[in-house]
Structures are given as structure tokens and as C-alpha cells.
């Protein structure tokens with residue numbers, strides 16, 4: 001898949017391409033036996049993902065920090081599809097306490113869990129620390145999802161084992177993962193204001209999304225667990241994600257309009273990787289426009305992925321001991 005395919009929408013080996021919508025790539029798939037959590041499911045790509053998973057009859061849990069927006073999203077889905085099974089639970093990914101509370105609430109519902117869509121994110125925000133003292137883009141985009149996934153893993157393993165249905169975890173990364181700091185991840189200065197770049201910090205967090213998916217995939221394969229983990233770049237789509245860079249993005253879109261997608265197209269790769277039978281047993285891969293792509297060399301670096309795993313655990317231990 002090259003620039004020509006991106007602009008023209010020409011399908012790749014999967015039969016789908018940049019012009020495919022989430023509805024098209026999931027046509028004919030029955031997900032009635034599946035339960036899915038979609039983080040950030042109250043807006044943008046997450047809302048469209050929740051809508052399409054529900055259209056395919058999955059039970060969808062929208063995990064959002066803004067409960068009002070999440071209830072509105074639920075209403076929007078129900079207005080289009082009155083049979084949709086949608087629930088809402090509060091989750092603030094930049095707070096270790098909130099992630100733990102979310103998992104407690106989800107476990108209390110006693111539902112199975114087949115799909116975890118790690119979609120929520122923030123982009124290009126000015127330097128700020130989370131309540132746990134961690135740089136905000138890293139805390140939200142990577143660390144919160146890292147903890148959430150770890151805490152839900154036992155539930156996903158049990159579901160996969162008892163139902164025989166493959167579990168799938170999808171991490172929303174970005175092509176921006178290529179634009180990161182010099183060594184990939186600023187392990188020694190993760191929270192420092194000095195040298196902070198809002199763009200590189202976003203790239204770093206999106207690199208972390210791929211490294212996390214790949215390392216978890218290797219661990220689950222070694223355990224023989226029936227759960228796949230993949231990462232995706234959804235394309236470039238005008239959503240509330242652009243709020244910290246609205247002028248820059250609108251200007252960019254003016255000059256590069258032919259490579260931008262609409263939201264239904266933006267949710268296609270996530271929904272394809274989450275539901276399509278062609279991806280059975282496919283794990284540790286990176287998808288763009290519904291086709292496998294090679295991510296950056298940092299993203300393919302196993303040592304870096306292992307180091308990030310240990311580092312993330314240490315950050316969470318530190319945050320948990322303070323709260």
C-alpha cells in the first residue's frame with residue numbers, strides 16, 4: 001500500500017483500502033457472541049467503532065472519562081439501531097486509580113470479554129503531568145492502556161478458554177510513531193519539561209502503543225493463549241483529537257485534502273482487525289488501511305519493547321504506592 005493506493009482508495013491484498021468504511025469491512029460478520037470494550041468510544045473513531053461493533057450485534061461497553069458525552073454517544077447508537085447492546089462505564093486513562101476502578105466495575109458486571117479496543121487518546125497537548133505525576137500523552141495514550149489491558153487479561157483469557165472464541169486486542173497507534181525522540185522512548189526523562197516536544201511526545205506514545213502490542217503478543221503466544229494483539233494506524237481524520245492543533249491541522253488538510261479520510265473510513269482498520277475472520281491467529285502486526293504494513297525500526301525492536309514493558313510496570317508500581 002503506497003501513496004497511490006492511499007489517494008485512490010485502491011484495495012490492497014486484504015480486498016480493502018483507504019476508501020473502505022468500517023461498515024463495508026465488517027459486512028456479513030455476526031459478532032453476537034462477543035463483548036467489546038472501546039476506550040474513548042464517545043467520539044471520533046471510537047464512537048464509529050462502537051457503532052459498527054454494535055451493528056454487528058456485539059455487546060459494546062463505551063469506556064469514557066466524560067459520562068455525559070458517553071451517554072450521548074449511546075443515544076446516537078440507539079437512535080440508529082434500537083437493538084444495539086451498549087453500556088457506558090467511566091474511565092479516566094491518565095489516572096491509575098480510575099483505571100483500577102473501571103476494571104472493578106466491569107468485573108462486577110460479570111460479562112465475558114472478547115475484544116479490547118485501546119482507542120482513546122490525546123494529541124499534541126502542552127507539557128502537563130497527570131495526577132500520578134506522569135507526562136500526559138504518555139500517561140493517557142500508553143500507560144493507562146497498558147494497565148487496563150493487564151488488569152483485564154485474566155478475564156479475556158477465561159473468556160477465550162471457556163468459549164473457544166479467539167480474543168482480540170487492538171491498539172490505536174499512528175503513523176506519527178515514526179516522529180519520536182532520539183532514542184525512541186525518553187526512559188530517563190519521561191516526565192521532564194525540558195526538551196519536551198508536544199509532537200515528539202505524541203509520537204513516543206504512539207510508538208509505545210505498537211511496542212506494547214508486540215510485546216504482549218509475544219507473551220501471549222509463549223503462554224499459548226488464544227488472544228491476538230495488533231496495532232493500527234487509522235488514517236488521518238478530522239476529529240476532536242486535533243483540538244490542540246486545530247489551525248495547523250486545518251491548514252495541513254487544505255494542502256493535503258486527498259489523503260484525509262472521513263470517520264467511517266477512519267474506523268475501518270480497527271473494525272477489520274477486531275472482527276474479520278481473515279485475521280484469525282494473526283498477532284503482533286501493524287495495519288494501515290486494512291492491510292499489514294511494516295512499522296518503524298524502533299517499533300520492531302524487541303529489546304525496546306521489553307524495556308518499555310518493565311519501565312511501564314515500574315511507573316505503575318510507583319503511582320499505585322502513592323495513591
Ligand SMILES: NC(=O)c1ccc[n+]([C@@H]2O[C@H](COP(=O)([O-])OP(=O)(O)OC[C@H]3O[C@@H](n4cnc5c(N)ncnc54)[C@H](OP(=O)(O)O)[C@@H]3O)[C@@H](O)[C@H]2O)c1
Pocket residue numbers: 039040041042043044045046063064065066069091092093094095118119120121122123140172173174175233234235236237238239240241242
Ligand atoms: N484522527 C486521526 O487523524 C488519528 C490519526 C492517527 C491515530 N489516531 C488515534 O486514534 C485514536 C482515536 O482518536 P480520534 O481521532 O477518534 O480522537 P477523539 O475523537 O478525540 O477521540 C479520542 C477519545 O479519547 C478520549 N480520551 C482522551 N483522554 C482520555 C482519558 N484520559 N481517559 C479516557 N478517555 C480519554 C476522548 O475523550 P474526551 O472527549 O473526554 O477528551 C475521546 O473520546 C487515538 O488514539 C488517536 O491517537 C487518530
